[in-house]
Amino acid sequence: MYFTTFNFFFVIAFALLALVHAHPVSLAIRDVFVPEVLTPKAGDTWVIGDTQSVTWNVSSPPAQITNPVGQLLLRKGELTQNVTLAGNFSILAGNVSFIVPSVTPDDDYSVVLFGDSGNFSPDFSIVANVSGTS
Numbered sequence: 001m002y003f004t005t006f007n008f009f010f011v012i013a014f015a016l017l018a019l020v021h022a023h024p025v026s027l028a029i030r031d032v033f034v035p036e037v038l039t040p041k042a043g044d045t046w047v048i049g050d051t052q053s054v055t056w057n058v059s060s061p062p063a064q065i066t067n068p069v070g071q072l073l074l075r076k077g078e079l080t081q082n083v084t085l086a087g088n089f090s091i092l093a094g095n096v097s098f099i100v101p102s103v104t105p106d107d108d109y110s111v112v113l114f115g116d117s118g119n120f121s122p123d124f125s126i127v128a129n130v131s132g133t134s
């Protein structure tokens, strides 16, 4: 699930160009590292104020990564929110932890993991802390 279509079209265009010139698909495109988000999974629930982590698959990174600095944003429905869950972490770390921010509880949140490009998780829920009084 590519978030930015620009990179996707670039890869397609590059692959077609490579075919036209009868070369094998170039290794040069491999440095766009778009790791798969492993957690949260569909239907997970986050509690506001709780410490949560997001994990992603770093089992096969390319030798060269254009942008190794990761950023994790919150997305609701189809819209990326102006909420940075975590930033300035290594895209090769495979996980990052943060406190769940106080957003409107709903069941259509997802996260967008950015490095070279963006990849997003399935939808999950964010709920208020029902055991708390505030």
Ligand SMILES: *[C@@H]1O[C@H](CO)[C@@H](O)[C@H](O)[C@H]1NC(C)=O
Binding pocket: 038, 057, 058, 059, 060
């Ligand atoms: C991570 O990606 C590799 C291939 O790049 C795959 O073999 C492996 O199953 C993936 N791991 C998980 C937990 O999805």
Ligand SMILES: *[C@@H]1O[C@H](CO)[C@@H](O)[C@H](O)[C@H]1NC(C)=O
Binding pocket: 082
């Ligand atoms: C996003 O939030 C930051 C601070 O939280 C603010 O400075 C910035 O203007 C906001 N951007 C948009 C597009 O709302």
Ligand SMILES: *[C@@H]1O[C@H](CO)[C@@H](O)[C@H](O)[C@H]1NC(C)=O
Binding pocket: 088
């Ligand atoms: C980002 O992380 C690097 C290394 O951990 C650190 O040197 C740098 O100051 C951090 N930048 C910000 C804006 O936090």
Ligand SMILES: *[C@@H]1O[C@H](CO)[C@@H](O)[C@H](O)[C@H]1NC(C)=O
Binding pocket: 055, 092, 093, 094, 095, 096
């Ligand atoms: C999280 O990342 C750290 C270092 O990047 C690693 O040591 C740890 O095993 C990771 N934890 C999980 C649950 O993936």
Ligand SMILES: *[C@@H]1O[C@H](CO)[C@@H](O)[C@H](O)[C@H]1NC(C)=O
Binding pocket: 047, 048, 049, 050, 051, 129, 130, 131, 132, 133
């Ligand atoms: C939820 O509220 C209870 C009671 O106030 C508190 O002990 C607990 O730490 C809260 N949990 C979170 C994740 O904020």
